[in-house]
Amino acid sequence: MNPLCNRAEHVSRRALLKGVLGTAAGGVVMNWGGLTQTALGDEVKKQQKHCIYLFMNGGASQFETFDMKVGRPTGGVFRPISTNVAGTQICELMPKMAQQMDKIAVIRSMKTSEVDHPGGIYLMHTGYRPSANVRFPEFGSVVAKYQGREATALPNFIKIFGHGDAGSGFLGPKYQPFEISPEGQLPQFSGSNLSPEKELRRHELRNFLEERYAQENPSELARMHRESYEAARRLQGARQAFKVDAEWEKYKGLYGDSAFGRRCLLARCLVEAGVPFIEIGQSSYDSHADNFSWHKGLVPPMEHAWAGLMTDLTDRGLFDKTLIVWAGEIGRTPNINNRAGRDHYVRCWSAALAGCGIKGGQMYGASDENGVEVKDNPVSEGDFFATIYKALSIDPTTQNFAGVRPIPLAPFGSKVVGDLVS
Amino acid sequence: MNINNPKLLWQLTFEGAWPTAVAFLGSSRKLAAANQDGQIFVWDLPEEPPMFEPEKKNSERKAPNHWPARRLVGHTNGVTRLIATADGQTLVSASLDHSIRLWQPNDAATGTADAILDADERKNRAKREKKDEILTAPGVTVETQASAVALAGHDDWVLTIGAGRDGRRLISGDASARVIVWDMAERREIVRWSGRTWNWIVAAALSADGQTALVSEYRYKRDDFDIPAAALRVYDAASGNEKLDILKTMFPKLKPGETSYGSAQVWRKFMAQGLVAADISPDGALAALAQGGETDTGKIQLVETATGKLVREVSGHQYGATDVKFSADGKHVLSTGRDTTLRICQVDDGKEVTALGSPRGGQFKDWLSAVAISPDESTVAAADIAGMVHVWRLAN
Numbered sequence: 069m070n071p072l073c074n075r076a077e078h079v080s081r082r083a084l085l086k087g088v089l090g091t092a093a094g095g096v097v098m099n100w101g102g103l104t105q106t107a108l109g110d111e112v113k114k115q116q117k118h119c120i121y122l123f124m125n126g127g128a129s130q131f132e133t134f135d136m137k138v139g140r141p142t143g144g145v146f147r148p149i150s151t152n153v154a155g156t157q158i159c160e161l162m163p164k165m166a167q168q169m170d171k172i173a174v175i176r177s178m179k180t181s182e183v184d185h186p187g188g189i190y191l192m193h194t195g196y197r198p199s200a201n202v203r204f205p206e207f208g209s210v211v212a213k214y215q216g217r218e219a220t221a222l223p224n225f226i227k228i229f230g231h232g233d234a235g236s237g238f239l240g241p242k243y244q245p246f247e248i249s250p251e252g253q254l255p256q257f258s259g260s261n262l263s264p265e266k267e268l269r270r271h272e273l274r275n276f277l278e279e280r281y282a283q284e285n286p287s288e289l290a291r292m293h294r295e296s297y298e299a300a301r302r303l304q305g306a307r308q309a310f311k312v313d314a315e316w317e318k319y320k321g322l323y324g325d326s327a328f329g330r331r332c333l334l335a336r337c338l339v340e341a342g343v344p345f346i347e348i349g350q351s352s353y354d355s356h357a358d359n360f361s362w363h364k365g366l367v368p369p370m371e372h373a374w375a376g377l378m379t380d381l382t383d384r385g386l387f388d389k390t391l392i393v394w395a396g397e398i399g400r401t402p403n404i405n406n407r408a409g410r411d412h413y414v415r416c417w418s419a420a421l422a423g424c425g426i427k428g429g430q431m432y433g434a435s436d437e438n439g440v441e442v443k444d445n446p447v448s449e450g451d452f453f454a455t456i457y458k459a460l461s462i463d464p465t466t467q468n469f470a471g472v473r474p475i476p477l478a479p480f481g482s483k484v485v486g487d488l489v490s
Numbered sequence: 491m492n493i494n495n496p497k498l499l500w501q502l503t504f505e506g507a508w509p510t511a512v513a514f515l516g517s518s519r520k521l522a523a524a525n526q527d528g529q530i531f532v533w534d535l536p537e538e539p540p541m542f543e544p545e546k547k548n549s550e551r552k553a554p555n556h557w558p559a560r561r562l563v564g565h566t567n568g569v570t571r572l573i574a575t576a577d578g579q580t581l582v583s584a585s586l587d588h589s590i591r592l593w594q595p596n597d598a599a600t601g602t603a604d605a606i607l608d609a610d611e612r613k614n615r616a617k618r619e620k621k622d623e624i625l626t627a628p629g630v631t632v633e634t635q636a637s638a639v640a641l642a643g644h645d646d647w648v649l650t651i652g653a654g655r656d657g658r659r660l661i662s663g664d665a666s667a668r669v670i671v672w673d674m675a676e677r678r679e680i681v682r683w684s685g686r687t688w689n690w691i692v693a694a695a696l697s698a699d700g701q702t703a704l705v706s707e708y709r710y711k712r713d714d715f716d717i718p719a720a721a722l723r724v725y726d727a728a729s730g731n732e733k734l735d736i737l738k739t740m741f742p743k744l745k746p747g748e749t750s751y752g753s754a755q756v757w758r759k760f761m762a763q764g765l766v767a768a769d770i771s772p773d774g775a776l777a778a779l780a781q782g783g784e785t786d787t788g789k790i791q792l793v794e795t796a797t798g799k800l801v802r803e804v805s806g807h808q809y810g811a812t813d814v815k816f817s818a819d820g821k822h823v824l825s826t827g828r829d830t831t832l833r834i835c836q837v838d839d840g841k842e843v844t845a846l847g848s849p850r851g852g853q854f855k856d857w858l859s860a861v862a863i864s865p866d867e868s869t870v871a872a873a874d875i876a877g878m879v880h881v882w883r884l885a886n
Contacts, residue, residue: 084835103863145526145568250714292676324686325715351714358710364665365710369688405821406856406875407828408508460851 076299078234081379107184117389117424117460118339119211122332122374124396126354127188129410132363133159134174135435142438145360153429161367164375170429171378171387172422173488178399179441180414180449185354188397188414190255193232195453195478202470205366207453208345211245211476212236214462215344221306222343223299227250228331230347231397236469241292245347250327254310254332256443271301286337309341310334322380324372332373336380339390353396357407378422391424391459395452403438418443419452424459425490432488449480458484491817491867493834493843494885499539499869504531505877506612509569511860513871515595516578517695518864522595523879524572527586528565531558531605531632532595535881543712550850550876559628561605562593564637570649572745572790575657576865580674583637583708584648590662591637592677599633606630639677643670650693654700655772659727661703663691669705671727683730688712689719693768695777696727697795703727704795708764716851720761722779724795726846731793736777737761739798760800762787767813770795771820776837778823782809788816788827792837804840808849813860818867826840826858832872846882847872 106143135160137143148157151169158174163174182191187198189476194204208225216224223246236243260267274297282290291417300473312334327351335346342469347484350370355362374394381387397415402411433445447455453466458478464478476482500886507527514521519537526531535556542554551558557579567587574581581593586673606612606629617625646666653660659680667685671679683689685707724734737744741757763783770777779791793800805811807827814825822843824834832846850856858872858880871881 147567327716352711361710361783365712369712369716 069345071240081114106326107422108189114340114455117215117344117391117392118386119208119215119333119345119424119456119460120335120339120377121208121230121345122370122394123192123231123347123349124353124370124394125189125349125351126185127398127400128353128367128418129355129359129363129400130176130416130435131159131366131410131439132360132400134420134431135176135439136370137437137439140438142404142440144404146363155431158433159367161178161364162371165371168375168422170376171382172392172394172420173426173430173432174429175447175452175488176397176418176433176435177444177446178417178419178452179415179418179442180398183398183412184329184415185397189231191449192256194237194394195449195482202473203237204234204475204476205239205243205468206232206234206245207456208232208245208347209236209239209243210457210462211345211388211460213276213468215460216243217342217344219298219302220342221302222338222341223303224343225345226343227347228334229350229351230350231349231351232347232422236470238475243294244449248310250331250349251328252310252312254307259307260304264437266458279464289306306341307314308339312337313476314424318378319380322378324369326369326373328370328372329376332377333380336377336384336386339381339386340384355400356405356409356411359400359404359408359410361408381423387423389424391426391456392422393419393456394421401488416440419447421455421459422489424461426488429490430487432485444487447485448482450479451485454478454482455488457486458489491819491822492793492885494632496844496846496882496884497577497886498553498846499725499883500535500556500880500881501551501878502558503555503607503611504873504879505608507568507879508605508875508876509859509873509879512570512585512862512871512879513572513574513581514578514626514862514864514871515574515581516576518866518867518869520573520595521862521864521879521881522562522572522581523871523873524569524583526568527630528567528569528585528587530562530565530569530581530593531607531772532560532562533879549847550878553880557607558605558632558694560595560599560635562591562595562637563634564591564640565589570647571860572650572862573653575653575689576655577597578865582651582653583780584651584662586647588644588646588648588664590641590644590648590651590672592639592641592674593635595635597635597638599635599715601634602631604629605632627742634639641672641677643672643679643738644668645728648689649812652693652695652703652768655698656700659696659700661694661705661727663692663697663705665849667691667707669694669725669730671703671704671730672749673816680728681730683725685721686719688806690764692764692766692782693779695768695770696773697770698772699713699774701727702733702770702774702795703800704768704770704802706762706765706768708778710764710768710783718755720764722761722765724777724798734795735797736798737803738792740800760791763810764791767790767811767825769814769815769823772839773820773845774816776801776816776820778816778825779815779816780825780827780875782810782812784828787812788829790823790825790835792823792840799805802840804835804837807833807840810857812857815861815863817863818883824863824870826861826862826872828857830856830858830874830876832861834870846870847874847880 213222229250457464689707764780766782767780809828
């Protein structure tokens with residue numbers, strides 16, 4: 069794989085528009101119920117809340133991060149360190165986050181239902197298991213809908229090396245994520261190689277033709293096409309928001325000199341610019357072999373960047389309005405296999421939340437002595453997303469419609485973990 | 491080294507945490523092995539093993555066990571490497587607990603303790619017979635001994651140690667890219683230097699006279715999109731001055747900081763997932779480098795230390811090599827790997843003379859994690875993560 073370009077960058081403008089038009093038709097029909105909830109959306113938007121999803125692709129090990137089992141057969145080779153919360157210890161790989169533990173809430177009792185990567189990634193981006201009948205939206209799309217702003221130059225849902233592939237689902241193409249490269253470069257289709265004058269002339273001609281067409285053929289599909297094109301044009305004027313070279317030189321020390329650190333800095337810049345949802349991915353946690361070496365390689369730059377992000381957001385007065393979600397799609401097995409690895413595990417694993425009213429300094433739930441089963445306060449994927457929505461001032465029971473079927477944001481029966489949200 | 495119809499003499503039970511390191515202590519009948527919990531045991535082996543018949547035809551146990559005599563107490567986390575002076579008077583251990591410890595295993599013991607080395611067998615029996623008391627029943631009584639000296643200077647996992655054949659100098663490297671050369675007699679640092687930021691020192695070796703150091707660096711993944719990094723350099727061991735950058739010599743077009751995967755592939759064929767073990771031939775002319783990590787090739791690379799020229803690839807451990815050593819005459823190179831074999835190859839032509847042990851079938855079946863050669867070169871040993879130390883006599 070070439071790290072300089074990803075799949076999204078190979079999509080031509082024509083292909084993009086074709087895709088947008090294709091999905092728009094379904095989206096408009098399926099999401100008609102959502103149109104009735106504009107009052108709720110407007111109210112939520114006033115909150116101006118943001119969410120940054122730190123996604124640990126492949127599934128980071130709970131044993132090598134937040135739920136150590138030192139001295140147990142499942143414990144592994146790392147040692148715990150104390151944190152700035154009395155009596156709380158985490159893995160030695162996370163010294164900077166150890167000093168920010170008073171700001172974060174760790175859930176040590178995640179119990180989810182998809183044990184492999186595709187299903188797990190879908191689950192931990194939507195709150196739902198994959199279904200043949202319903203295209204559930206990623207929670208980034210939900211946040212874009214309820215916390216996003218209309219007619220902004222920047223997209224409301226941006227992925228920097230994001231990993232979810234569910235997209236906006238039944239919410240429709242308006243809330244589709246805008247994906248940029250692992251290095252934070254914009255996709256090729258987001259720029260025009262025409263001179264501004266030529267581009268303007270072409271735009272005016274296209275606009276004229278579309279308006280004439282719309283007058284004679286009033287259609288939701290055509291309207292969405294125009295909106296998509298307008299959004300792409302507006303982005304031209306906001307490209308500067310993605311250029312962080314100067315900021316990077318200044319903040320490299322705070323975030324750590326890593327690709328993930330740079331992504332976190334870009335996320336902060338985008339939050340400042342008003343983007344409600346940004347997903348940042350870090351890859352390669354699927355450590356079926358050499359789990360300890362891999363985590364010793366992966367976790368330090370990640371935690372350095374995460375701690376830097378929290379500091380930076382706090383310094384700028386944005387921490388209280390920005391929810392940070394840290395999770396992968398799965399956890400890892402208590403058993404250490406004969407490749408020095410840990411395999412997939414979802415019966416008991418860890419995730420974390422911070423900012424935006426999350427009550428920091430707590431370890432919520434508990435695993436048993438070997439980390440095999442949840443001992444206290446299990447948290448399902450539904451509970452997890454219900455809590456996230458609550459923190460973002462979005463009612464998790466809000467329903468959208470897939471056809472005529474009402475779908476709540478978090479699955480029916482999900483409970484907000486009240487101890488985590490103030 | 492005389493290799494003629496090698497015979498498996500012993501399979502020393504060392505269950506629980508994985509055995510990670512092994513070394514002979516001045517004799518083919520005295521050896522030490524360590525594991526991932528930081529335990530080190532010393533075995534005094536009888537001259538000949540007793541008669542042994544495997545319980546089952548396909549049993550992994552094909553030779554008798556013998557219990558250890560002594561436990562060396564001190565490490566609080568996994569031991570990564572063991573080396574011993576030729577006379578067996580001093581054993582050196584490197585550990586994930588950030589320390590290097592020196593032991594005099596021939597000194598008087600300081601106490602006794604009960605040791606359980608058959609933890610896996612007990613678990614199976616306890617489950618089969620439904621008797622939990624089997625797990626905690628007394629084990630073997632062993633002497634105990636504390637370490638004489640702990641060398642402090644590393645602040646991270648000490649992943650590698652190496653020594654000159656005269657035993658006067660020691661080199662060590664850690665996961666924070668720090669390298670230290672030690673004076674063994676005075677137990678003090680001679681010089682220290684650092685590799686590239688974020689790299690780990692995964693292998694280090696000294697020439698026979700202790701004058702030249704070979705250091706292999708590797709950076710484990712920080713992300714798919716961070717710059718892949720590694721280094722392989724020869725240094726003056728007294729000053730820490732670089733004498734040769736082998737990777738630069740081998741891949742002159744590869745720029746430091748190059749981020750493209752195309753470039754990474756150039757050196758990945760040579761580096762695999764890091765050259766995780768290294769040794770320098772007795773005459774100082776060649777370096778043997780083991781391709782580690784979980785990799786298909788697991789080759790042993792032989793490189794000229796003066797020029798950085800790749801002489802040849804030898805052997806190959808499917809899924810990765812773990813350790814490598816030259817024989818005392820420099821004619822053979824011995825290696826272990828994730829294919830559960832100990833392979834012995836001729837240096838001159840790369841021909842494999844013998845492969846001891848056998849792949850256990852299927853993918854990813856345990857590893858032999860380390861190799862040791864007895865001072866008289868009659869016997870070799872390998873640590874097996876399945877919970878054994880195998881001991882072979884090379885000529886029978």
